[in-house]
Amino acid sequence: MVEEIPYDEIIDETCPSCRMTIPLGTSKCPHCGYQIREEAEVEKAAESKKVKVEQLMGSSNPTWFGGTLILVSGILGVLTGLYSLADPGTMVALYSDIGLALSNELVLLWGAISLIFGLVAIVGGVMALRRRSWSIAVAGGLLGTLASGAVFLGTILGLLGLVMVVSAKRFFWS
Secondary structure, three states: OOOOOOHHHHHEEEOOOOOOEEEOOOOEOOOOOOEOOOHHHHHHHHHHHHHHHHHHHHHHOHHHHHHHHHHHHHHHHHHHHHHHHHOHHHHHHHHHHOOOOOOHHHHHHHHHHHHHHHHHHHHHHHHHHHOOOHHHHHHHHHHHHHHOOOOHHHHHHHHHHHHHHHHOHHHOOO
């Protein structure tokens, strides 16, 4: 479980002279006028505040969880694709058990498509985890839902990850 830091500890600090609460990074106390730090220290404290806020956003934003789901969906898609290419007869038998009559050629084609879609989903999951490219993350989530083939768990995970990433566009840098 992630340790929660109270909002006041991130934003405010205390003046060493009058013990009043002041904004983090202030060079001079607005209450008593005490010189707390030099201007260079103010810039460093402001950067520290920014890093703390980014760390909190990184642990609570949905891009991490959505990206992980898309990544897992892509891995399942790649595994399904590889298995379909390696042993199409077993996949034909699996699908015939659920009432679908497929040929070996169709299973091979779907295996190749699933492999490619799974690779794109893996790239999309990584982009979501890094919060780099929202459009690639969305494309990865969409293709992750389609790549899963017989592993329907991958479809569900890809769809959940896609919804989370689409709703978290504001967390992406580009």
